[in-house]
Amino acid sequence: MRSSTTTHATPRLLLRRLPGSGHGPEGGLLAARSGADGLCSPAGLHRRPWLDRLGRALAQDLFVLHFQPIVSLADGAVSHYEALVRLADEPGGRLVAPGRFLPAAERYGLIREIDRMVLDKVAALLASDAGPQAPRIAMNVSAVSVSEGGMLGHLERRLALHGVEPERLVIEVTETAAISDMATAKAFCTGVQALGCAVALDDFGAGFGSFQYLKHLPFSYLKIDGDFIRALTRSRTDQLVVKALVGVVAGLGRETIAEFVEDEATMSMLRSFGVDYAQGYEVGRPQPALLTPVGGTGGA
Numbered sequence: 001m002r003s004s005t006t007t008h009a010t011p012r013l014l015l016r017r018l019p020g021s022g023h024g025p026e027g028g029l030l031a032a033r034s035g036a037d038g039l040c041s042p043a044g045l046h047r048r049p050w051l052d053r054l055g056r057a058l059a060q061d062l063f064v065l066h067f068q069p070i071v072s073l074a075d076g077a078v079s080h081y082e083a084l085v086r087l088a089d090e091p092g093g094r095l096v097a098p099g100r101f102l103p104a105a106e107r108y109g110l111i112r113e114i115d116r117m118v119l120d121k122v123a124a125l126l127a128s129d130a131g132p133q134a135p136r137i138a139m140n141v142s143a144v145s146v147s148e149g150g151m152l153g154h155l156e157r158r159l160a161l162h163g164v165e166p167e168r169l170v171i172e173v174t175e176t177a178a179i180s181d182m183a184t185a186k187a188f189c190t191g192v193q194a195l196g197c198a199v200a201l202d203d204f205g206a207g208f209g210s211f212q213y214l215k216h217l218p219f220s221y222l223k224i225d226g227d228f229i230r231a232l233t234r235s236r237t238d239q240l241v242v243k244a245l246v247g248v249v250a251g252l253g254r255e256t257i258a259e260f261v262e263d264e265a266t267m268s269m270l271r272s273f274g275v276d277y278a279q280g281y282e283v284g285r286p287q288p289a290l291l292t293p294v295g296g297t298g299g300a
Helices: 036-040 042-059 098-107 111-128 143-147 151-162 175-180 182-195 211-216 236-251 264-273
Strands: 012-015 063-072 078-087 137-141 169-174 198-202 221-224 255-258
Touching: 042 098, 042 111, 063 111, 078 098, 078 111, 098 111, 111 137, 111 143, 111 151, 111 169, 137 198, 143 169, 143 175, 143 182, 151 182, 169 175, 169 182, 175 182, 182 198, 182 211, 198 221, 221 236, 236 255, 236 264
Parallel strands: 012 198, 012 221, 078 137, 137 169, 169 198, 221 255
Antiparallel strands: 063 078
């Protein structure tokens, strides 16, 4: 679930419906774009105030993280949390959802700085809780950070600086990055795994060639998007898709995560299909602290 990201462990993949389904996950990233056409268009004029606003937020540390649990469908234990970024610069303490500011951050070339800021916050949090049941956290990395050469080195340095065990961090890579440059995405994912972190391919399934990525990109989890989950108990098509994905992923020795799980009936059906993990309001809402969801054991 992307929120940073979005953002909505070990690596995981996310499956979405093809374009035109009418669903776009909150915080979905757009391909980085710049130029006079963007600045002069109505959309560009609308986003222009974000340039100063986001720059000020980065300088004054006005971004905060919320965390949503992902739990095992076998026993309800917390597997890990997804870090979801919010902007906290509005009166009354209102938080700005990532879907409002991340597209502008990409347009104005600030998404790389936001990625690194989120990584710094996550690494510091992981370092502050290093007990025997210390949590694992997943965070999103944009296509821009995947394609530029410095993110992998920055990740390695931050983990070393904070003394964080790499296996406690999951790096989620958007499908946009893989589509734009498969070789670069593969190299990045391979490098992240070599450090000891997990890799998740987020936003999986948006393109017709998505299943090609199962063959070429390293991953451990396939995350099934809410488009296939929300109406699961009523849609035969969604049920067939989920069952097929579970079979493919299990055959590859990986695990599945279902997003947007919002009721017990859906959880029960997912469990019967062999889905491994669930994320959504039925499991736990995003919170400003790492919380154990109702029914969970608190294990991480």
